[in-house]
Amino acid sequence: MQVLEDLEAKGLAELAQATDEALLRLWHGNWLGRTGHVPAALKRVAEIPPQERKAYGQTANRVKETLTGAYEKALEREREAVLDRELQAPPLDPTLPGRNAPRGGLHPSTQTLRRILRVFGDLGYQAYRSREVEDDETNFGLLNMPPHHPARDMWDTFHTTTPGLLLRTHTSPGQIHVMRERAPAPIRVVLPGMCHRYEQITARSEIMFHQVEGLCVGEGITLADLKGTLEVFIRRMFGDSRQMRIRSSYFPFTEPSIEVDMDCMLCGGAGCAVCKHSGWVEILGAGMVHPTVLRNGGYDPARFSGFAFGMGPERITMLLSGIDDIRYFWGNDLRFLGQF
């Protein structure tokens, strides 16, 4: 029995020497592991005379329990001590720079385009793309601008060396494509895309820009529907408190034609350089699809009516983000793009 008592004392003494978790685990392997001292002592019960066996077994089990308990306690104490040390370490300087994680992102025009398409998507409009190199007929003629029509002066055009082929000056030719494809079914589409104009590149004008055209054709479509649609768009895009104003205007492919202004976000209507001191900024042009255009698209204007509208995502981005130079958009300077 004394052997067991000694074993216990020795075990506890060695346990006391184990000063970290690794040593504790080593001790555990030596003493309580499969081939450790304690299991070995327990196995020796067979060598003990039968009358002492019971007492031996009891004692051996008690030693095992004692050592196991002591080990668990010591382990727990050690873990606590480690945690304490961890918690008491001097705090780091949170103002030191973080490790760089590359941040990608979308071009501001893409972001604005998506916001526009999302609003109209919610209103049931499908995004539809048509070609960028157009023919004169679709870009002008079928949109109620026969050759020599004075309204053609509203668009300075890049012509290609193939006669009659040009870079579209607006997304409106998409109206013809989608109408001819779908007539006589009702239409609700938005036509996003790149347009080109023969201009000098300055802070205010570019030779290339996005446009989003909208087209709604069906029976019983009215100017009131257009007004409501645009009101929803402006509130969703620019905020609930925005005011909208409609001016009469002119586009060859709509009649009546309107221009839609919004109260200036910058000066709140008081007048500033952005709104040319009027308190209003132009957001988009729109109107009821001209009967000739409906007819060219395959819809009988006596039965069908429709509205169309068009806007420029770059211009809208400039208003929203306070950009004063349109050349930033295709300049691709990361110091600009990275701000979006």
Added chain:
Amino acid sequence: MKVPLGWLGELVRLPSPTELADKLTLAGLEVASARAIGVDAPQGLRIDEPSPPWAVDKVLVCKVLRVDPHPDAEKLKLPVVDMGGGIEKVVVTGAPNLKVGDSGQTCVIGLTGSTLLDGHSQTKVYKTLAPTKIRGVLSDAMLCSAYELGLSDDHEGLLFLDEGEGKPGQSATSVLGDVVLEIDILPNMARCLSLVGIAREVAALTGAPLSLPEPKPQATGPELGSAIGVSIPDSSLCSRYRAIALDGVKVGKSPGWMRRRLAAAGMRPISNVVDITNYVMLELGQPLHAFDLDKLEARSGGKPIQIEARPARAGEKIRTLDGQERALEAGLLVIADSQGPIAVAGVMGGAETEVGAETTRILLEGASFDPVAIRRGARALQLHSEASQRFTRGVPAELASMGLDRAAELLIAHAGATLRRGHAEVWPVQTQPKKVRLPHASVERLLGVAPSLEKIREILSALDFLCKPLADGEPGFEVEVPWHRLDIQDGVADLVEDIARLWGHAHIPARLPGGPAPASAPQADLEFEDRVRDTLAGLGLREMISHALSCPEREEAFVGNGAGPAVALANPISPDRCQLRRSLLPGVIEATRNNCRHAETVRLFEVGTAFLTDPTRGPFPREQRRVSLGVAGKRTETHWEDGEQAQPGYIDFFDMKGVVESLLAGLGIQGAKFQQPGTPAPHLHPGRQALLIGPDGEAWGSLGELHPRLARALDIAQPRLILAELELAPIQACSKEIPRVKPVPRFPAALRDIAVVVDNSTSAGELREGILEAGGGLVAACRLFDLFSGKGIAPGKKSIAFALGYQAADKTLSDKEIDQAHRKVEDHLRKRFGAQVRGKDDAPVIV
């Protein structure tokens, strides 16, 4: 169009300038800006050339009583002026148009404290007058030039008012003050290129009555008879030509009020005859042209003058008013007499029959020309005049006689002319007024709501439309279109536009379209492109967009020989933007290079169109959508913990490959391969590039390092610029947005490494495929973790090591099963690639 409100106010009573501008703007006559002359600038408008108003008690009308000599200076004079109320004042002036001994001129005087333009400064500067001594004579006021008042650029002398314009002591503002509105005239509003046209709109908008000029010139000269004949061979080019003649014309200055109105409207005053034709054009919208009748007669050599509006004949020439000799393209509309062209119709007159100082007899032309013909003429001669601007937008034939009458009246009054009786005229087709059936329901059909019939009649009548109830009893009107509305094209829609415009869009309710909505899913390719963009942005790349216009030099290296010619522009803005791009790479390279100047790491992509010609597909180019990527610089930005030694490396081919692999994974694409191209792409480093091949064997694009020679030519500082350009359509065809899910493995994977020595020509991809093939489905993971050649490895060989994960879907593999599978893999590599399995097949190593 610049509209002086003093002038407009004579035709219709006006509200305040701000209110007027507001009403006009909402009705489609957008007021772009305003200019204030001597008065306060109107609120809520952009102001051109802002200027302080004239003080009403300091800038006054006065009358010269006498002019005394200056005691000390020969150039200076001392006019004594009547200030009204019996007050006289002596001032000092050096003006050349006032001489010692003069009297009776009406001038404008500025007193101490008034702020006027400084006539002595080279630039436009305002100065507040203070008393000074000029050569010993006290000066506390000055007589003003038109420049000092801001009326014109004329500072050659004092501004003299005409007899009866203002009384001494009256404020200058009350005589000369005005506000000028700059109105943008839309193409369908050509009728408003005249004061009368705008006045009609104002009357309709405000309800104020119109008082339009009703010219009734007294013809007191001899009968014109057959002295002048007119003919129009093609009435589609000229619908009306009318001419009158005036004798006894004294060419001189036109009255001050007329000159001031012309100047305010943006036209330079010239002489009474020219000014009057311009005045009538601005007032009524009818361009007129005056010929010197004596010169015309001289050309005809005593025979009656035969005027013809006809297309120019081949080889004809004319010297125009600006002195230029111009060859006339055959077919251009000209006015000619028996000797040939005397004017380019509606564009510019000829120099030979020009009205000059010596002219005493004139022939005055009032005509209506075909807008397209005039547009062609103006284009051909590069001459865009006020007249051609009006003719190209349409001048109604009915206006010709009214314009001539008004001009005759003014010439009689202000040029001492005598009007000869009769006129010469051709007006082949007098059109009947257009009639439009406008049922009440048609208004609501377009607007969604309609004003009452009474309101509609009120609105249309205010615009001179004649409304009669419909004969068949349907509510609505038969509307007769007035002659001055050439824009009414498609009847109903045009009228509805006018109704909405004048009623006010505020009356129109806001609704949303009803009825079943068509399908609203975007086109699949648009959605796919958005997935590409989102995936790349998520991988840390920034989207860019570059110009679609390029030039051959820029593209040369980036389009293969197979590419057809580019779509070229007939009218490029500059040589470097003369064709549509066939590759996005030049733009991506340029942006990458530019950004490398200020950023450590640059990762860019663009989704855009390459325009490829393909004659087999008709005239339109193929608009191929692509994604192009450019990365360069440090792999990550330097971090303080990395220390000096552990700087991050530079981006290389494998960074780009990783991006492309992640992009494909993000798009749900499996089975795409990277392989060495048979013929290397010329714009990439021949040894550091790859083709991306889709699962069906189609090439999707290539990636690699920009060719070092190109990099040097493009002055790229970074060690490497890595590019990729992929075509989107075939990728989209293989892309799965919604994956089919495999169960997550429930049993653990067992790891085994394998390292082999193979020939350098054996690619890692082949080995990997061989391992997977031999593994018989048990190799769930195969990761290359070491590649080594050199010391200890035979020349021409390399050591390559993979970590394999053996795993089965239905059980934990036993050691025996794993060993067996692993042996199969080893055997396969030996057999197929002649591989030496390291640690097993090594030749005895001699230490």
